[in-house]
Amino acid sequence: MNNVEIKNAKVLIGGKFEKTAVYISDGRITFSKPKGKSDIIDATGALVLPSLFDIHTHLRCPGQEYKEDLDSVTKAAVHGGYTDISSMPNTSPPADNEALINYIKLEGAVFKRCRIHPFGTLTLGSKGERLSRMGLMKKAGAVGVTDDGKCISNGTIMMRAMEYADTHGLFIMDHAEDHDISANGVLNEGVVSEKLGLPGIPEIAETIVIKRDIEISRYLNIPMHITHVSTKRGAELILAAKKDGIKITFDVTPHHLAFTDEDCLSFDTNFKVNPPLRLDSDRTFLIDLIKKELIDAIGTDHAPHADFEKEYPFDRAPFGISSLDTAFCLLYATLTVENKIPLEKWIGLISSAPRKLLGLRPSELEEGQRANFFIFHPKNEWKVDRKTIYSKGKNTPLQGKKIKGEVLYTFNNGKMVYPF
Ligand SMILES: [Zn+2]
Structure with a gap:
């Protein structure tokens, strides 16, 4: 060569x-x-920039290849500058066992484009009831565990799952959402949801779980990572907990940095995402935290869907934005062009920082x-x-x-x- x-x-x-x-x-x-x-x-x-790492990709496979498959997702990743992605386990069936972790690692490598680092579920079938086969999944190559897409509502099960994951050295990620509070909401609860006459998802659906997770992490002294934090209040709670020495980390998504609930006024279902796009004050607060270098990582929450699904009316379309192809460009436009944050100050959040969080080697441009x-x-x-x-x-x-x-x-x- x-x-x-x-x-x-x-x-x-x-x-x-x-x-x-x-x-x-x-x-x-x-x-x-x-x-x-x-x-x-x-x-x-x-x-020339170090390759990117996505800590939060919905592969959709196995089981939903009509939305995305291993060929298309690895193409989207390298087109976006990513050589590594971490897959979420809410596939069909969910990745709650070593066979599926093996499948993702081996089949994903066939295309020789990027590495896939799979997450397994915290509980069997992500049902929030019984613990998954974490030890065997770790041996098969899982880097972490999460029931992402859902949140474990039972505090006792969350504690047991965290203890079990920790004994196997698995990174623990939580999707913070109180499903009883978010209920059938489809966008942020506020002036915009009222204007549109659609049910809202209040900020507290996220913050109440962040507060619980902080307390669990403190009580067990086990690290916990909260993914896709969308609210100012949620980020403030985490920053205060960090000051108290609690081992809690968090990531934000490119779309929560770029868009707000006002974008939903267009009724474009491509703005329908969970957690929902919030207020401009949330967005600018999160951008400010990037300026101050107080955010741990940026994850895309890449969530591809088929056209026919997003063509439903706003209240019936599924949540999610397809992101890998465009995430870096959107971040560059939002953070560097619009907010004048030099690229070298934030690129680590999607390259070295997630690698470090997962205990993997950073990729740097070094001899x-x-x-x-x-x-x-x-x-x-x-x-x-x-x-x-x-x-x-x-x-x-x-x-x-x-x-x-x-x-x-x-x-x-x-x-x-x-x-x-
Ligand atoms: Zn999620």
Whole structure:
């Protein structure tokens, strides 16, 4: 295999951009010209960035391949700059046993595009009743456990599940939602839900569970990660708990940073997501936390659906946004272009930070490291449409819109995995 020379790019090394050539030789990064022939990529105006890691991807397989399959999800990932994704276990059947964890790891590797790090469920069938086969799932390669999509409402079961997961060294993630309070709500409860005459999901559906989880984590002294925190109040509770020494971490999604419940006024079901898009004051508070470096990670909550499902009226369409193809571009537009937060200040939240949370090796642009990186052109403009995104789920609010910033190439272990 020829070496690769990437010239004229700015490379993010140790948190700072440097103008230098990067080479790939034997699948590894080097900054000095290797012997032998090189294929040359002229990356004038572009940035070379460490590859991304998504801590929250809904694979939809096995069981719902009409929404997404392993071929399409791995294409969407590398198109978005990701070489690693963590899969949520709420598949059909749910990934609550070692056979399914094995299946995801082995079948996902067939396409040789990106690595899939599976989560297993906390409870059998994500029913919130009996504990899943955590020890065997860990042996099969599960990185963590969660009943994401649902929340375990029974506090005793949550405590037992956490203790069991902890003895197996599994990362514990919770989707914080009181299902009795959120009930049949379809968007944030507030002025917008009243205007539309649709049932709302109040902030407290999230915060009441965050408060419970903080107390469980404190009482058991076991770390807990709350995923897709959408409210200012929820984030404030977690930050206060951290100050008290409680081992609690959290992530936010790109769409909660970019959109608000006012976007639902369009009745576009691509804005229907769980937890729902909140108020602008929630959104700007979360962006401020990124400025202050107080958020632990950004996870996409990539949730692809088929067209016919999202074509239902707003109150009947399923929750979820297809995100992997566009997450990085949306974050760049929201955080760097709109809010002037330098890219080097937040990219770690979707590259090194989630890897560290899960106890995996970070991918950095360093001499001798495996060549896991992508090349991003911040000025190129492209149109998001059915043909330009590779996920089977075309359910993104960016559909039909132009977006600035384009992933040109993605390399995984020195191999170009995007473009295909
Ligand atoms: Zn969730």
